[in-house]
Amino acid sequence: MDFKRGINIGDHFEVNPPLGVPFENPIGADYFDSICSLGFDHVRLPVRWSAHTDDAHGYAIDKPFFSMVRNTVDKFLAKGLTVILNVHHFTEAADDPRANYDKLAAIWEQLGTRFCGYSDRLVFELLNEPHNCDPDELNDVYARLTALIRRTNPTRKILIGGVSSSSIASFKTLVPPTGDGNIIATFHYYNPFYFTHQGAHWASLDHIHGVRWNGTDEEIAAVRRDISVALAWRERFGIPLNLGEFGAYGKYAAMEDRAKWARTVRTACEEAGISWTYWEYNRGFGIRDGQSDRYFKPLTDALLG
Ligand code: BGC
Numbered sequence: 001m002d003f004k005r006g007i008n009i010g011d012h013f014e015v016n017p018p019l020g021v022p023f024e025n026p027i028g029a030d031y032f033d034s035i036c037s038l039g040f041d042h043v044r045l046p047v048r049w050s051a052h053t054d055d056a057h058g059y060a061i062d063k064p065f066f067s068m069v070r071n072t073v074d075k076f077l078a079k080g081l082t083v084i085l086n087v088h089h090f091t092e093a094a095d096d097p098r099a100n101y102d103k104l105a106a107i108w109e110q111l112g113t114r115f116c117g118y119s120d121r122l123v124f125e126l127l128n129e130p131h132n133c134d135p136d137e138l139n140d141v142y143a144r145l146t147a148l149i150r151r152t153n154p155t156r157k158i159l160i161g162g163v164s165s166s167s168i169a170s171f172k173t174l175v176p177p178t179g180d181g182n183i184i185a186t187f188h189y190y191n192p193f194y195f196t197h198q199g200a201h202w203a204s205l206d207h208i209h210g211v212r213w214n215g216t217d218e219e220i221a222a223v224r225r226d227i228s229v230a231l232a233w234r235e236r237f238g239i240p241l242n243l244g245e246f247g248a249y250g251k252y253a254a255m256e257d258r259a260k261w262a263r264t265v266r267t268a269c270e271e272a273g274i275s276w277t278y279w280e281y282n283r284g285f286g287i288r289d290g291q292s293d294r295y296f297k298p299l300t301d302a303l304l305g
Pocket of ligand 1: 245
């Protein structure tokens with residue numbers, strides 16, 4: 001099992017519909033072939049399991065929701081793609097993983113059991129973007145979850161990402177579980193943040209626009225310097241790296257700049273032997289226009305050309 005170039009299927013299973021609105025599977029029937037024929041070898045499937053559990057009954061995952069996700073996993077696997085399945089937007093656990101351990105563990109216990117025996121092209125990612133939590137507690141929670149998953153999935157690859165939303169800075173404190181040869185460290189890269197998130201209301205940057213990224217020597221050197229922090233961590237722990245999210249929001253950022261930036265980050269990763277997973281397929285940061293369904297060629301060229 002080896003994966004190198006992938007795409008996030010963002011804004012689907014991690015979206016929590018308003019109370020009373022049934023969750024519908026918005027994954028397009030054509031995604032499977034399209035993603036495969038573009039040349040990606042993996043997808044990351046963000047899932048908000050925590051919004052689909054019965055907390056009064058052992059945090060049991062809602063059966064129809066689980067089936068929907070599993071069918072999607074099955075279809076991607078059937079195309080020969082690797083699938084990174086995560087726990088996304090479990091905000092309480094991302095803020096305080098130890099206090100929310102029971103629910104997090106119950107989710108992983110169920111996923112471990114139900115995906116036991118699956119192809120090794122299914123990869124688990126324990127928790128998307130832990131935020132402000134205590135790094136030692138996070139490391140401890142990762143070790144416990146890994147041990148729990150190992151009962152049913154002894155060799156499945158497991159991704160872990162550090163605090164501060166798995167930014168480069170998280171490598172200061174991330175310590176992998178000891179004695180497990182199937183851990184991969186993941187990080188997210190959105191620097192410079194005012195460029196990649198200009199206009200992003202969820203980052204309170206609605207008012208920021210017109211920030212350019214020109215691909216100057218200085219800008220490229222900054223990206224490479226950042227990536228070298230991840231490489232130093234890999235050197236220390238001997239654990240492979242995945243860049244699980246990177247991308248620039250298309251509301252205001254110029255397509256030309258987004259493509260240059262994506263190419264720079266992708267190239268730096270490939271040269272360093274880091275697998276990458278672009279954020280995202282066909283929403284705000286996407287390589288595909290959600291309205292017309294056409295691909296943005298500058299972006300697909302930057303990533304796959
Ligand atoms: C979040 C998305 C967001 C993206 C970029 C992801 O982790 O789930 O909602 O668009 O990061 O900020």
